[in-house]
Structures are given as structure tokens and as C-alpha cells.
Amino acid sequence: MFSCTKVHAFAYTHELNSQPASTSKTTQPTTHRHCTHNARPDQVQQARLDPCLILGGSSGIGYAVAEGAIESNVASLIISSSTDPKVQDGISRLRAAYPSKSTQITGHTTQLNDSENLEANIIALLESATEGRTKLLDHVVHTAGDSLKLSLIKDTTTADIIQAGMVRYFSVFMLAKHLPKYVNPGAKSSLTVTTAVIAEKPNREWTVYGGYYAALFGLVKGAALELAPLRVNMVNLGWTDTELWSGMSDEKREQTRQYMAQHLLGKRVPKPEDAAEQYLASMRDANSTGTLYGTNGGELINR
Numbered sequence: 001m002f003s004c005t006k007v008h009a010f011a012y013t014h015e016l017n018s019q020p021a022s023t024s025k026t027t028q029p030t031t032h033r034h035c036t037h038n039a040r041p042d043q044v045q046q047a048r049l050d051p052c053l054i055l056g057g058s059s060g061i062g063y064a065v066a067e068g069a070i071e072s073n074v075a076s077l078i079i080s081s082s083t084d085p086k087v088q089d090g091i092s093r094l095r096a097a098y099p100s101k102s103t104q105i106t107g108h109t110t111q112l113n114d115s116e117n118l119e120a121n122i123i124a125l126l127e128s129a130t131e132g133r134t135k136l137l138d139h140v141v142h143t144a145g146d147s148l149k150l151s152l153i154k155d156t157t158t159a160d161i162i163q164a165g166m167v168r169y170f171s172v173f174m175l176a177k178h179l180p181k182y183v184n185p186g187a188k189s190s191l192t193v194t195t196a197v198i199a200e201k202p203n204r205e206w207t208v209y210g211g212y213y214a215a216l217f218g219l220v221k222g223a224a225l226e227l228a229p230l231r232v233n234m235v236n237l238g239w240t241d242t243e244l245w246s247g248m249s250d251e252k253r254e255q256t257r258q259y260m261a262q263h264l265l266g267k268r269v270p271k272p273e274d275a276a277e278q279y280l281a282s283m284r285d286a287n288s289t290g291t292l293y294g295t296n297g298g299e300l301i302n303r
């Protein structure tokens, strides 16, 4: 078992050189936050998001979703992650970035990598975010993910498997279990969670994560059915340049960026704000549920 930061540039290199797998990804049109000048007034009205909780909102893709929500004039936004300084820093950065917006931004520190207290922690987060169910949520996004520990199957223990799934799968399940009591009833409300192309395009040492990410396909569709009219969707992510990779050396991270800019079909480095558009589309489209959104620079069809 070793840290992903030593190997992932090569893992993705291998991935991009591999034969592509098929995908059922669906990308929905969105009232893009940078394109609202083209929108009719009724579309602008419809695009408003309110109120919104983001698990993993203190950095990377969750933070970019928070930015997009504020740009869509969300009235209240709650970001959550496991370390209080990061939550506070996230709040400060968002407030500083949008001084003229009236969005009320708050945070809650929640540990999702804790099997014993997972349900209690999620209930505490939802109670806090809704002020004891007095202010129900419209939208919840889950982008939380702890640091990856990659290993070959032959070196992986049962404890490793359970640990690897705690934040990325078990916490999503428990969130789905408790969320219905904390959202406004109706199809406007949504839960949007995160999967990764590794579920469809495997790579050595990533199998435990690929398994959980594939399992999320079933979880999301089952939850969409059981929790309706609450909508449940997920976003399938390819490599994105975020703080997730901050454990790499600067040199290795730059090499990875250059590799992506060369080999992805768009010939550019995927950014968190690209991914954020998918989560925003999921929130805005009251007709989408059980849907797989995706953004990966063509990684799944690239030979």
C-alpha cells in the first residue's frame, strides 16, 4: 500500500494509452453561469439555486461548485469538510471573491472517514445545515474525497477496502439515507454525487476505487428511484487539476498537466470550474434524475 502521489501521473498516462471503454455518460445543457447574458428573464429566474450544501466544498471541485452557486445568486450556501481551518479558509476565500454578492456562506466541519460515527456525523451536519430542520435544503452536492491509497489487488486487505470506501461510497449511502428529511419536498431538490472514469477505464492499483466508483452507478439509480421526487444524479470525472494532487512534487504535477494538455482531446488541462458546470446542471434541471453527467476531456474515447 502506498500513496497515490508517487504513481498517479503514470497511472493516468497508462490509462490514456489504454483501449477506451464504452460509456453511457449523458451531458445535459445548462444555463452556463458565464452565459446568462443570453438567457431569457424566466430562465435566469429558474437558474437560481437555493439553499445549497456542499460536502467537500472547501477545495477543488466542491469549491468551484460553491463559486458557481454564488454566481447563480444562491441565498445560502454551507460548505463542509473534515478540517476546520480548511472550512474557515474556504468561507473566507468565497466571501473575498464575491464581495458584492449577498449569499450567506457558512460552514460545518464533518469527518466522513469514521465508520463508527458516520451516520451520527452526517445527521449532525444536516441538522446544522438546516438549523434543526427549520431551513430545509434544495440542493446537496457530495465531492468529498480523502487522499488516495493505491495498491495492487494482491496487497490489499479487507481493512484497506473498507477504509477506501468510507468517504467515497459509504458516506454517500448514509447521506442518501438521511437526506430526505432535510430537503424541501419536490423535484426541485437534488443530491449530486461524484464518480470517476476509473470505474469504466480500469488501471492497475486503482481497482478498489474503480469498484466503489462503479458501485455508485447502482447506488445513484437506486436512490433516484427510492427517494423520488428528490432527484439523485452523479458526475463522472476525468483527471482534473485540483488540490487532490497537491501531495505530488511540483515537477510531477507539471508533467501530469502537460501530459493531459497533450493527450486529452481538448488539448487543455481540465479545471475544477469545468467540472462544476456538471453539478450546476444537475441542480438546475428539475427533470433530471438517475442521470450520469460527465466531463473528462474525451478520456473515455481517446485511443
Ligand SMILES: NC(=O)c1ccc[n+]([C@@H]2O[C@H](COP(=O)([O-])OP(=O)(O)OC[C@H]3O[C@@H](n4cnc5c(N)ncnc54)[C@H](OP(=O)(O)O)[C@@H]3O)[C@@H](O)[C@H]2O)c1
Pocket: 055, 056, 057, 058, 059, 060, 061, 062, 080, 081, 082, 083, 084, 086, 087, 110, 111, 112, 113, 143, 144, 145, 146, 147, 167, 168, 194, 195, 196, 197, 237, 238, 239, 240, 241, 242, 243, 244, 245
Ligand atoms: N481531481 C481529479 O482528478 C478527480 C478525478 C476523478 C474523481 N475525483 C474525485 O472527485 C472528488 C473531489 O475531488 P477534488 O479534486 O475536488 O479533491 P480535493 O480538492 O482534494 O477536495 C476534496 C474535498 O474533500 C474533503 N475531504 C477529504 N477528506 C474528508 C473526510 N474524511 N471527511 C470529509 N471531507 C473530506 C476535503 O477537505 P478536508 O481535507 O478539509 O477534509 C476537500 O474539501 C474526490 O472524491 C475525488 O476522488 C477527482
